[in-house]
Amino acid sequence: MVARRKFATLKSFLNYIGVEGDRTIFTWVSASEGDRWAQVIKGATEKIKALGPASKMVKTVA
Amino acid sequence: MENIETKLREEAQRLLLEKKADVIIGYEKGTLPLTATPCFITRPEEAEKLIWNNLCTQNLAKFVHDLITAHKNSQKRVKPEDRKKKVIGVVARGCTTRSIIIHLQERQYDRGEVYIIGVPCDGYVESKKLRTAAGGADIIEGDMEGGQIKVKTAEGEKTVALKEVLSDSCRTCRYNNPIISDVMVGSPAPAMNPEAEYDQVKEFEAKSIEERWAYFTKEMAKCIRCNACRQACPSCYCPTCFAEQSMPQWVGIGEDATDTQVFQFMRLYHMVGRCVDCGSCVAVCPMGVDLRNFLKKIDKDCWEMFGNRAGSSMEDMPPLGKFSENDKEDFIYNP
Numbered sequence: 001m002v003a004r005r006k007f008a009t010l011k012s013f014l015n016y017i018g019v020e021g022d023r024t025i026f027t028w029v030s031a032s033e034g035d036r037w038a039q040v041i042k043g044a045t046e047k048i049k050a051l052g053p054a055s056k057m058v059k060t061v062a
Numbered sequence: 063m064e065n066i067e068t069k070l071r072e073e074a075q076r077l078l079l080e081k082k083a084d085v086i087i088g089y090e091k092g093t094l095p096l097t098a099t100p101c102f103i104t105r106p107e108e109a110e111k112l113i114w115n116n117l118c119t120q121n122l123a124k125f126v127h128d129l130i131t132a133h134k135n136s137q138k139r140v141k142p143e144d145r146k147k148k149v150i151g152v153v154a155r156g157c158t159t160r161s162i163i164i165h166l167q168e169r170q171y172d173r174g175e176v177y178i179i180g181v182p183c184d185g186y187v188e189s190k191k192l193r194t195a196a197g198g199a200d201i202i203e204g205d206m207e208g209g210q211i212k213v214k215t216a217e218g219e220k221t222v223a224l225k226e227v228l229s230d231s232c233r234t235c236r237y238n239n240p241i242i243s244d245v246m247v248g249s250p251a252p253a254m255n256p257e258a259e260y261d262q263v264k265e266f267e268a269k270s271i272e273e274r275w276a277y278f279t280k281e282m283a284k285c286i287r288c289n290a291c292r293q294a295c296p297s298c299y300c301p302t303c304f305a306e307q308s309m310p311q312w313v314g315i316g317e318d319a320t321d322t323q324v325f326q327f328m329r330l331y332h333m334v335g336r337c338v339d340c341g342s343c344v345a346v347c348p349m350g351v352d353l354r355n356f357l358k359k360i361d362k363d364c365w366e367m368f369g370n371r372a373g374s375s376m377e378d379m380p381p382l383g384k385f386s387e388n389d390k391e392d393f394i395y396n397p
Contacts, residue, residue, distance in 0.1 A: 013359065017327065035224045
């Protein structure tokens with residue numbers, strides 16, 4: 001439950017500095033909810049694919 | 063101010079004579095003109111060194127934590143019954159007491175280990191602002207009287223209004239009088255302008271995401287990773303900072319732009335519910351990075367989401383250490 005507050009502020013702060021806050025995806029899934037788990041992962045991958053590769057705060061190793 | 067200074071010295075002397083405090087942390091005159099520097103007083107006759115004026119910048123809660131930690135470490139190998147207690151006296155303005163409250167909430171030391179000499183505060187002078195106002199050259203001589211600062215540089219003399227060079231944090235300060243104190247010196251200072259505290263943040267929020275990112279990268283590009291902000295911050299007291307950990311290494315130590323961004327981002331984010339807006343990090347930054355813009359956003363989120371202002375009350379718990387059923391949930395992903 002404490003994670004909830006951390007993620008709320010993290011997402012908002014990332015957005016504020018200009019990193020797409022949509023990349024932060026947070027939810028609750030129980031180990032017994034197989035179907036929901038599949039849906040969450042499917043949805044998350046779709047969202048990230050739509051955003052494309054991250055370009056901000058990415059370290060390039062020369 | 064003179065009156066407060068005299069009372070402050072008397073109080074410090076009394077505390078040391080009566081052995082109510084082993085050391086007093088306060089401010090003394092700095093070696094450069096128009097500066098004040100933290101000092102540690104252990105003998106009653108040294109109390110004359112203490113000063114209190116608009117040049118006292120640093121948040122002294124940092125030293126309270128440092129001294130208590132050092133003392134506790136030195137007592138580790140002593141038998142429990144022989145351990146000595148050390149009481150730290152500290153000259154504290156509003157933001158210093160807020161930092162002390164955060165330390166107490168985070169169980170860093172007991173209330174009895176710190177003796178707070180509360181002083182009213184009407185803001186401190188931001189040295190970088192003063193320098194700019196004086197024309198950018200080194201200040202050779204300076205004098206402060208009745209809201210006016212006379213500055214002499216190699217290029218000539220100038221008079222600057224105190225109001226013009228006050229720190230941004232002080233202009234919109236909500237707690238310029240101590241929240242907790244064992245003894246209060248002087249009468250409470252008049253309120254500043256807390257209504258305007260989030261104006262800058264609101265303005266920044268209204269910008270487009272690319273503009274915000276451009277500003278963040280521009281500011282962080284100035285950073286030289288000297289860690290002065292971390293050393294000055296009373297809330298940054300971890301024995302090993304994440305920036306120096308090597309197992310795992312969270313962030314690179316080089317001059318890579320991304321490493322700098324990540325370091326700053328993580329340090330800023332660690333301030334949720336812990337930044338008291340004392341402005342010490344901004345004041346010590348040699349490169350003039352605009353840290354306050356980002357810290358204030360964290361403060362605003364904390365207030366708007368959890369109704370908590372860091373260190374504003376002894377009864378509060380750290381906001382990230384608890385939850386409420388009314389917390390907003392719109393950020394939670396539901397497929």
